[in-house]
Amino acid sequence: KYPRFKSRKKSRKSAEYTSSAFRYRDGQLTLAKMREPLAVVWSRPLPEDAAPSTVTVSQDAAGRWFVSLLCDDTIAPAPATTAAVGIDAGIASLMTLSTGEKITNPRHERRDRARLAKAQRELSRKEKGSANRAKARLKVAKVHARITDRRRDFLHKLTTRLVRENQTVVIEDLTVRTMVTNHKLARAISDAAWSDMRSMLEYKCAWYGRDLVVVDRWFPGSKLCGACGTLRAKLPLNVREWTCDCGAVHDRDVNAAKNVLAAGLAVSACGDGVRPQRESSRTGQSSVKQEAQRVTAGIPRH
Template identity: 40%
Template sequence: MLYVYRFRLYPTKEQVEFLNRQIGHCRFVYNKLLEITKENYEREGKSWNYYEYKKLLPKLKEKFPFLKEANSQSLQEAIKWLDRAFKNFFKGLAKFPKFKSKKRINSVSIPQHFRIEGNKIKIPKLKTPIKFKKHREIEGRVKSISITKLPSGKFYLNILVDREIKPLPQTDKVVAIDLGITHFCTLSTGEKIENPKYLLKTEKRLKKLQRKLSRKVKGSNKYRKLQKRIAKLNEKIVNQRNDFLHKLSKRIIGDNQAVIVEGLKVKGLLQNSKLSKHIANASWRRFISYLEYKAKFYGRKLVKINPFYPSSKLCSVCGYKNENLKLSDRKWKCPNCGTQHNRDYNASLNLLKEGLKLIKGSLTIRAVGLERPELTPVESAVALVEAGSSSSQ
């Protein structure tokens, strides 16, 4: 499968200037072709066509001679990025492509004619190699590289490789995860993972810097310095959050043969004005995507339950559906069997039951906390669930 290694680049002053020009040229081509596409559509009703607009690149080089300084393959990759953006738009996966801003994350892709030598990378049009921090060995066949510049001014090297899937030793465990806000998630084992809330913890500091920025003259040295400080703080929040999500997803995938989650409609949830900030801060969608690719990479199974499945409202003991359950009700008592429920833990048990129905016959699993004596709440019961033989894997 395709895998990306990410390393921090440490370019010299001259190399920074070169990279800024290369990234700027790619951004210019992307924005120019997007501008031409919009004009053609408004004037003639002509839609995007990759092969047709690709032919405009030589004409752009004649009209704008500075583009000849750029690696021609990198400019072609910029057109592919625009093509990908339009395809996602036509499929309904994204909004209409926007113009790339110099102030945001920008990249240059280099598909060929690069060379990795130890902790240095040699790229076309640049005489001296750029140093990078090689904190781990690169495994697999290298396909292409890209260099990304963050708003903080830092550069990162992304190496795309084709790696063999290395399945982890098989286990008979399966777990279900209920995502939340009070706790980041609750596992069907009864374990609750605290929500680190990195954004909320640094929000005061961030607001203070943004107020200072609003009082500075736009474009002045102090304004640019404050912009960089804000960018670095936002970058730190993102890095902390990603580190937490990577470590947690790796642990859960490593411990279980199958992981069951609810297929959340995060876009709809973000429309709740009271909870949108907390939901965005939790990064549920990113966590599920990490579980998804790690499950594929390590030979595990990820099961997504229908988002309309009422996991919180169902009693995990008798199956009674509590239609009157509110979002604020964190604990409730089943009127049918009298079981006291913790909302999140009960939801994780219901997700586990529903998930086991979907994977029945493909795994031999051991579900923790699944079965409980009739009408009796159990904190940590262990049930053996026969769902097929190990030979069918």
């Protein structure tokens, strides 16, 4: 069949320059066939004695230009600490930590939803192929870029703080791709960007010498009493606080974060993997569930 060509209007435009096609001196970048250096606002300085090997110039859908320099660098590990934290991801609270701290969800898409809807309405009225439609499309792209930038900035600051303060970070393995099939929660889940948050934690923990533990997605963190180990049969989403038979009163999210931390530390202690484990052919349960039962085995249940 005939080849299907990609649209330059929809994809990110980029050009890559090797070492013979650019010059970087004293913080100024000059590309091939250019007399004057580029007017660049640098986000951060290059590492000392670093020589860029490749330069990539790109333009996003909002019409903004970016320059990325590739160079060798070694990130120094952060000072060791004994602190550990369990994280329960949510929508009302973006994160609930095992320390009891709740981090409010900024809801960046909701804050700009009216502006985005207006820009999309104006785009839908323009004739396809016209110059006015191109201008309207650029306005929509700028609103999306504003939402994305604010979300990414917030997640970077949050994940960097968690990695610097804790030696071990424990999270749940969330199947975001399956969860967004719920049409009532898909927009809120996408705005929370749990997948981006996890990827940031993964590479930042690798950078700074931290341990990231991912517990099994089926671990019943919310329904498990952190005091006596009793497992409730049901716990609807609208129940935010519940009282165990042992008398312990639990905040749903804080209790889940504490149980996730306990399961993650148990997995680390027994030398299990950080990825979700398959069910054991002997017990029919995942290793994380088995370890959670071992942790609470000696505690009397009511």
